[in-house]
Amino acid sequence: MASLGRFLRRAACADRQRIIYFCPACDSAHQIALAPGSPAWTFDGNIEAPTFSPSNLCSWSGSDGEEVCHHFVRAGRIEFCPDCTHAMRRQTVPLPEFPYAPNTYGGIEEDS
Ligand SMILES: [Zn+2]
DSSP, rough: OOOOOTOOEEETTTTEEEEEEEEETTTTEEEEEEEESOOEEOSSEEEEEEEEEOOOEEEEEEETEEEEEEEEEEEEEEEOOEEEEESTTOOOOEEOOSSOOOSSTTTTTTOO
16 A cells, blocks of 8 residues: 555554544544454545444544544534534535654554
8 A cells, every 4th residue: 555645644553454543522542443354344444534334433432521533524524423522523524634744643654
């Protein structure tokens, strides 16, 4: 796979390829994992306007209880679901450019 461009990064964690993108609602990165392995998402290969399927449901324990960020990434836009606990729920926004250069964020690598 060539460079993943402005919006995406990838990492191989636990022997699985993961695609990483930046969430403007959480101000942090989210990821999907590709097959083989489970769970697995599909990526249409469009690095300028990516689509992942199915949705990505992220949850974690925050200072105010359980935080949820549930969203679709379709055609380069993040569509936040109503069950998000953040203020961007129900909104659809363009996927932001990944704010960190390749190989500078938490061990995330990008092949050139
Ligand atoms: Zn998020």
